[in-house]
Amino acid sequence: MTRDLDALLNELDLDTKTRLLAGAAVWSLPAVPGIGLGAVVFSDGPVGVRGEHWSAEDPSVTLPSPTALAATWDPALARRVGGLLALEARRKGVHVVLAPTVNLHRSPLGGRHFECYSEDPLLTGLIGAGFVIGVQEGGVGVTVKHFVANDSETERFTVDVHVSERALRELYLAPFETIVRQARPWGVMAAYNSVNGRTMTEHDALVNGVLRREWGFDGVVVSDWLAARDTIGAAKGGLDIAMPGPNTVYGERLAEAVRAGQVSPRRVDDMVRRVLLLADRTHAFTDQKPPKQSEVDGEALAQEVAQRSFVLLRNKKTVLPLKSPKSVVLIGALAAEPKILGGGSATVFPDHVVSPLDGLRAALPHGTELRYTVGADPRTTLPPATDNFRLRAMVHDAGGSELATFALREGKIDWIGDLPRGLDLATLESVDIAGTFTPAVSGRHTFGLTGLGHLTLTVDRQTLFDGPSTPSGDLFAAIMKVREHRREIELEAGRTVDVRLTYRVPEDLRAFAQGSFAWLVFGLGHQAPGPDPDAAMKEAVRLAGLSEVAVVVVGTTAEVESEGFDRASLRLPGRQDELVAKVAAANPNTVVVLNAGAPVELPWREDVAAILLTWFPGQSGGAALANVLFGHEEPGGRLPTTWPATLARSPVTNVQPHEGVLEYDEDVFIGYRAAQPDAAYHFGHGLGYTTWSYDDLAVAPTPEGGAAVRVRLRNTGDRAGREVVQVYLSPVPPDAERPARWLAGFATVEAGPGEEVTALVHVEPRAVETWRAGAWRHNGGEYVFEASHSSTEPRRGLTATLGKTC
Numbered sequence: 062m063t064r065d066l067d068a069l070l071n072e073l074d075l076d077t078k079t080r081l082l083a084g085a086a087v088w089s090l091p092a093v094p095g096i097g098l099g100a101v102v103f104s105d106g107p108v109g110v111r112g113e114h115w116s117a118e119d120p121s122v123t124l125p126s127p128t129a130l131a132a133t134w135d136p137a138l139a140r141r142v143g144g145l146l147a148l149e150a151r152r153k154g155v156h157v158v159l160a161p162t163v164n165l166h167r168s169p170l171g172g173r174h175f176e177c178y179s180e181d182p183l184l185t186g187l188i189g190a191g192f193v194i195g196v197q198e199g200g201v202g203v204t205v206k207h208f209v210a211n212d213s214e215t216e217r218f219t220v221d222v223h224v225s226e227r228a229l230r231e232l233y234l235a236p237f238e239t240i241v242r243q244a245r246p247w248g249v250m251a252a253y254n255s256v257n258g259r260t261m262t263e264h265d266a267l268v269n270g271v272l273r274r275e276w277g278f279d280g281v282v283v284s285d286w287l288a289a290r291d292t293i294g295a296a297k298g299g300l301d302i303a304m305p306g307p308n309t310v311y312g313e314r315l316a317e318a319v320r321a322g323q324v325s326p327r328r329v330d331d332m333v334r335r336v337l338l339l340a341d342r343t344h345a346f347t348d349q350k351p352p353k354q355s356e357v358d359g360e361a362l363a364q365e366v367a368q369r370s371f372v373l374l375r376n377k378k379t380v381l382p383l384k385s386p387k388s389v390v391l392i393g394a395l396a397a398e399p400k401i402l403g404g405g406s407a408t409v410f411p412d413h414v415v416s417p418l419d420g421l422r423a424a425l426p427h428g429t430e431l432r433y434t435v436g437a438d439p440r441t442t443l444p445p446a447t448d449n450f451r452l453r454a455m456v457h458d459a460g461g462s463e464l465a466t467f468a469l470r471e472g473k474i475d476w477i478g479d480l481p482r483g484l485d486l487a488t489l490e491s492v493d494i495a496g497t498f499t500p501a502v503s504g505r506h507t508f509g510l511t512g513l514g515h516l517t518l519t520v521d522r523q524t525l526f527d528g529p530s531t532p533s534g535d536l537f538a539a540i541m542k543v544r545e546h547r548r549e550i551e552l553e554a555g556r557t558v559d560v561r562l563t564y565r566v567p568e569d570l571r572a573f574a575q576g577s578f579a580w581l582v583f584g585l586g587h588q589a590p591g592p593d594p595d596a597a598m599k600e601a602v603r604l605a606g607l608s609e610v611a612v613v614v615v616g617t618t619a620e621v622e623s624e625g626f627d628r629a630s631l632r633l634p635g636r637q638d639e640l641v642a643k644v645a646a647a648n649p650n651t652v653v654v655l656n657a658g659a660p661v662e663l664p665w666r667e668d669v670a671a672i673l674l675t676w677f678p679g680q681s682g683g684a685a686l687a688n689v690l691f692g693h694e695e696p697g698g699r700l701p702t703t704w705p706a707t708l709a710r711s712p713v714t715n716v717q718p719h720e721g722v723l724e725y726d727e728d729v730f731i732g733y734r735a736a737q738p739d740a741a742y743h744f745g746h747g748l749g750y751t752t753w754s755y756d757d758l759a760v761a762p763t764p765e766g767g768a769a770v771r772v773r774l775r776n777t778g779d780r781a782g783r784e785v786v787q788v789y790l791s792p793v794p795p796d797a798e799r800p801a802r803w804l805a806g807f808a809t810v811e812a813g814p815g816e817e818v819t820a821l822v823h824v825e826p827r828a829v830e831t832w833r834a835g836a837w838r839h840n841g842g843e844y845v846f847e848a849s850h851s852s853t854e855p856r857r858g859l860t861a862t863l864g865k866t867c
């Protein structure tokens with residue numbers, strides 16, 4: 062039975078209506094018991110569903126980064142991921158997942174690169190559509206985000222992106238359009254930034270015009286958190302819901318604007334009707350039961366996606382898969398403590414993590430000896446204090462009275478959004494992480510302090526730090542870009558000492574919260590005495606020389622890839638390049654495992670035997686890695702984005718606005734569209750463990766102006782495998798206004814050794830359309846169709862003529 066939304070609407074007075082368009086709290090809309098409506102709850106994805114609490118006490122299945130999901134080139138797998146997230150959402154009382162992120166990899170410097178799928182709009186759109194279908198089949202909503210042109214982070218709240226209509230249509234709007242048309246999403250999130258002079262929460266032309274009228278989007282438009290600025294502008298610009306609450310531009314302020322005749326009651330009714338529809342679709346009415354969904358093994362799916370996403374960039378002398386070596390040395394800080402996900406609002410807390418070291422230990426073939434050494438540690442913050450610490454958190458008000466105490470598993474407080482136990486930022490003055498520490502070894506112990514505020518650290522009754530740690534410049538960037546103060550103290554093994562870190566909330570963070578969005582994050586890190594960096598490096602080289610195979614895990618850190626700021630460099634942080642170069646010189650069988658969500662420079666790439674890109678691989682990454690290294694699974698991924706040899710050779714490096722404006726002056730020429738002959742690894746590249754011959758290609762033009770492509774191929778290797786068959790088009794003759802070639806479609810196929818298989822690839826008419834003078838134009842004529850292993854490895858080609866005949 063469909064609910065009569067108009068009848069419900071008639072039961073609401075103006076104040077209730079406008080209340081329903083504003084967050085009641087950070088993650089939820091108000092309940093309206095009079096019409097049987099419960100609170101609609103939102104929560105961040107896309108790698109897991111965090112729930113209303115931003116804390117490790119409420120863990121979530123943690124999947125590989127979105128770049129990894131895109132590297133599978135498999136919308137059906139994205140759909141299964143969506144299904145799992147729907148289950149997770151239900152488990153946590155969430156109705157709408159704030160995902161997928163379908164902004165493009167315009168520049169490798171983009172801070173949230175790891176959270177977006179690809180530089181290609183078609184791949185982004187199809188993976189995004191699969192994801193959305195999967196979530197919504199589970200009766201849970203999405204907000205496809207961030208609409209639109211939020212492709213970098215610098216000045217993200219205010220930047221005005223200047224982009225041509227053509228680039229907007231052909232690149233940046235394209236994934237949203239594909240998803241709206243194919244998956245009918247129930248929500249879209251309006252971005253912080255402006256596009257061509259108008260902020261996206263007030264962009265009538267793009268929201269009401271393109272999204273709603275042109276594409277037929279019938280869901281809600283939700284503001285990014287704190288993005289809505291103006292009551293009348295937002296209401297007229299098509300924004301339905303202003304988040305987070307309770308202080309927003311809607312609610313009472315919208316009711317006043319209606320009473321003053323500045324916003325029409327009909328407009329408000331339309332907005333409320335869409336919110337009621339969302340509530341109905343996501344089963345937020347109290348008489349609704351969510352659909353039955355079969356259980357999914359989250360751990361197994363996280364591992365499967367990881368395996369399928371790993372991209373084998375290089376495999377000289379087929380060193381991989383490993384063939385029962387006698388000895389393996391595993392090297393790198395990230396091998397023991399991997400980075401499993403990117404930073405920022407996409408953060409979730411896994412229940413447990415399988416590190417590469419855990420994974421390899423568990424899967425070690427009989428007769429293989431495994432050694433581990435750190436080599437180089439790129440992290441600029443110490444891991445939170447845990448081993449041999451007994452810690453509690455104590456919360457005080459300005460008068461020093463204790464408001465609450467909490468047991469802590471580790472020396473870290475992450476209270477984002479709502480504060481726990483009804484605590485209020487207005488009355489809370491300080492939080493202590495305090496307890497005891499019993500060192501296991503004697504020597505100089507290092508303590509690390511992070512957090513924006515006044516910090517005081519005492520250890521063994523000595524004050525080691527007492528001072529402000531206040532941000533300068535953009536507060537949000539400062540929040541995201543964690544900085545650490547370190548202090549050392551000599552301690553004795555077995556002698557228990559008192560430890561206390563006191564954090565005082567600064568006034569600018571209270572103001573930032575606007576009475577609703579708390580950001581109370583600080584931590585106590587610890588490192589026991591260990592070898593100095595030179596000695597650690599030497600030890601790695603020594604063990605590499607003694608072992609048959611050296612596996613070096615290198616990658617980025619929280620200070621490199623996160624929301625709120627862009628990257629400044631593509632270099633691996635710390636001394637990791639030096640580590641790889643030295644280990645490779647000591648051992649010809651050096652396998653480099655990359656633990657990064659986005660491109661990094663690999664200056665030693667020709668000197669190592671193999672490079673396996675594992676992205677931010679989620680909670681089961683270590684198990685997936687062992688399976689792939691030992692050959693139980695094939696690394697199935699293909700690059701969803703070009704990896705430039707150096708930052709300077711990347712076609713787009715400007716992410717820094719000038720006087721508030723960021724010009725997309727490269728127009729439609731981003732990524733492989735800009736032709737990068739000297740890239741380190743090209744779009745679509747990935748080796749796998751078997752080989753394929755492409756035996757036949759047939760192209761049948763369709764009357765609509767697209768084509769049906771059939772590719773016959775054979776697995777010519779000696780093990781089963783999966784191939785991503787990519788179809789690229791080039792216009793004949795070449796057209797300087799268009800890229801030399803572009804992806805027009807793809808399909809994944811599987812075959813056993815010696816087996817033949819046919820890939821069917823559907824090429825939409827849109828593949829040959831361009832946006833000219835305010836409309837799509839179908840560019841009929843001759844095209845070279847190439848069935849390819851990657852964007853630079855065509856295997857079969859033929860010329861066909863496309864035209865619209867209907």
Ligand code: BGC
Nearest residue numbers: 105159206207285286406624
């Ligand atoms: C991010 C969004 C996110 C929201 C809520 C914003 O800062 O840009 O992607 O969904 O916060 O956490």
